[in-house]
Amino acid sequence: DAKTTQPPSMDCAEGRAANLPCNHSTISGNEYVYWYRQIHSQGPQYIIHGLKNNETNEMASLIITEDRKSSTLILPHATLRDTAVYYCIALRISGTYKYIFGTGTRLKVLA
């Protein structure tokens, strides 16, 4: 499974878009990019995932570069409740059940 690299922390002003980058330069063609977030002392919450195309749901948008070596999670209008640790994971489509969570990006939304 590909290793992912994320900045350890980021700040964002409330109401502005939060753009969280993830580098997965060794990703292979059969690996999805998944994003989760974890609010302190709670279980991680699924946000979004994608393979090649950009994806959008009610929580966020996922932009994957054409070469798939990096991606960006976009929270369009960040609120204080979006303060959390955000994890980017590369997950193989088949052959493994090992979801590997690194240390993520600690996003702080500022009032």
Next chain:
Amino acid sequence: DGGITQSPKYLFRKEGQNVTLSCEQNLNHDAMYWYRQDPGQGLRLIYYSQIVNDFQKGDIAEGYSVSREKKESFPLTVTSAQKNPTAFYLCASSIAGSGNTIYFGEGSWLTVV
């Protein structure tokens, strides 16, 4: 409500004692997982199970044991052999087949006193 229930939320254990953390899911998921999280760290996989009566070791299985007698249940026992058991423990599940979204419970805090 459908979901994953972990209990207890907080547990204190004396050194040398075994303790069992409960995980129940009513999502009809085949696969279940246990992760450990230390403060400020990411998640590390302890054990996972793809089907009833079968489970595999993750990256840090030493000092832990599991069972999978029912599809809905995947209890984790932290044994006295686990040298540093104080941590946040997370149970998760997913439908069968890798590449499927994994869903987490709310976690259990274990403290050794």
